[in-house]
Amino acid sequence: MNPEIGEPQAAPGGVGPAALGLLLAAVVAAVTAVHFSGGLFCSVERSQGAQIDQALGLVFVGGLVGSVLLLPARKRPRLRTAVSLGGAALLLVAMELVAVDSARYTAQQSCGLIYSTETTIDERVYYLFAFWGVSVALLLGTALPGLGRPTRRQIVPVGLTVWAAALAGTLAAAESGSSQRDHTSTKPPPGTQVFSEPNHDHVAGKVRYNRNPPAGGPHNDVWLNCGVYAKPVRNENAVHSLEHGTVWITYSPELPRATAAGLRRFVKSHYRGDERYLILSPYPGLKRPVVASAWGAQLKLSRATDPRLAQFVDHFAGGGQGGEPSGYCTGGTGSPVG
Numbered sequence: 001m002n003p004e005i006g007e008p009q010a011a012p013g014g015v016g017p018a019a020l021g022l023l024l025a026a027v028v029a030a031v032t033a034v035h036f037s038g039g040l041f042c043s044v045e046r047s048q049g050a051q052i053d054q055a056l057g058l059v060f061v062g063g064l065v066g067s068v069l070l071l072p073a074r075k076r077p078r079l080r081t082a083v084s085l086g087g088a089a090l091l092l093v094a095m096e097l098v099a100v101d102s103a104r105y106t107a108q109q110s111c112g113l114i115y116s117t118e119t120t121i122d123e124r125v126y127y128l129f130a131f132w133g134v135s136v137a138l139l140l141g142t143a144l145p146g147l148g149r150p151t152r153r154q155i156v157p158v159g160l161t162v163w164a165a166a167l168a169g170t171l172a173a174a175e176s177g178s179s180q181r182d183h184t185s186t187k188p189p190p191g192t193q194v195f196s197e198p199n200h201d202h203v204a205g206k207v208r209y210n211r212n213p214p215a216g217g218p219h220n221d222v223w224l225n226c227g228v229y230a231k232p233v234r235n236e237n238a239v240h241s242l243e244h245g246t247v248w249i250t251y252s253p254e255l256p257r258a259t260a261a262g263l264r265r266f267v268k269s270h271y272r273g274d275e276r277y278l279i280l281s282p283y284p285g286l287k288r289p290v291v292a293s294a295w296g297a298q299l300k301l302s303r304a305t306d307p308r309l310a311q312f313v314d315h316f317a318g319g320g321q322g323g324e325p326s327g328y329c330t331g332g333t334g335s336p337v338g
Helices: 016-036 051-073 077-101 126-147 152-179 235-243 257-269 308-316
Strands: 043-048 106-111 114-118 247-251 278-282 290-294 297-301
Touching (some): 016 051, 016 077, 016 126, 051 077, 077 126, 235 278, 247 257, 257 278, 290 308, 297 308
Parallel strands (some): 247 278
Antiparallel strands (some): 043 106, 106 114, 247 290, 290 297
16 A cells, blocks of 8 residues: 555554553542542541542543553554544543632541541642643654644544533533632621631530530531421531531521411522522520521521521521531431421
8 A cells, every 4th residue: 555645654652652641640540539539548528529530530431441442553543643632632621620629629538536627639639730741741742743734634623622621621610610609798797696616526426515506516427408397407417517608597496387487488599509508497495586507607586587687698608607618418417398
């Protein structure tokens, strides 16, 4: 076959660098996945952020599959070029997802008796960009010599890949931004008590709190699902939800039925996204008819229709006052009736 009109000749360098780049990326992804799952002896309770999981999974699977596809590509430069470019694009998308997630990720790691809280993953993922950057360089170094003079068939897929990567990053950033509520434009309503609650310990038993109802402090390691409850709920689980940015509205069981029904309608109409970030439950022994609590803040009300209740919810629901902004309020314990 005439090489000028037949199958393009193999670009120098073979598939070794590309295979090395893909395998390196897959190994780093696997090690990182173990690290972010708590390792062999720890457990991680993730409050927010999961894009790093998706990125690691994509790179691990893509690295292994790409390495296998490179085996028959020694004498097929087009296949080698396509796999190398695809692997480089996949790594760039993964790095974009991790970069966005580094601003959203919140987790608590427990290792036996040792307990710590991680607020971001910025400083823990720098090595990912370094190793994956080396992999991208190896992949592009393998792919570019095989491109020759770019044709429309080559430009269009590459352009679409770059566009998809940019779109993925844009959508992820938009999701991240929409999940964070901006509380800087509002102030707590008059009468709100604000205090320090530095203790975030996880405990297994019952806690004697310094307030009734509590508004922070030690809590159970399982949060209470947000929603409306017809019966009293456990303090220790509800406080964990407060740590995730939830507002807990409690009311005296002696309230008239119509008043309690009005509170239920209010709560359902003020849910924040899929996580809701509002809990409503009766609470025996309240000194006021209605008490709204957030982590480190509390508002006691004499009337369920007090407009300050809505102001309190607008300011605190989904906020970062508990140290874990936009954490989970689903997938925990409890079965709300609404």
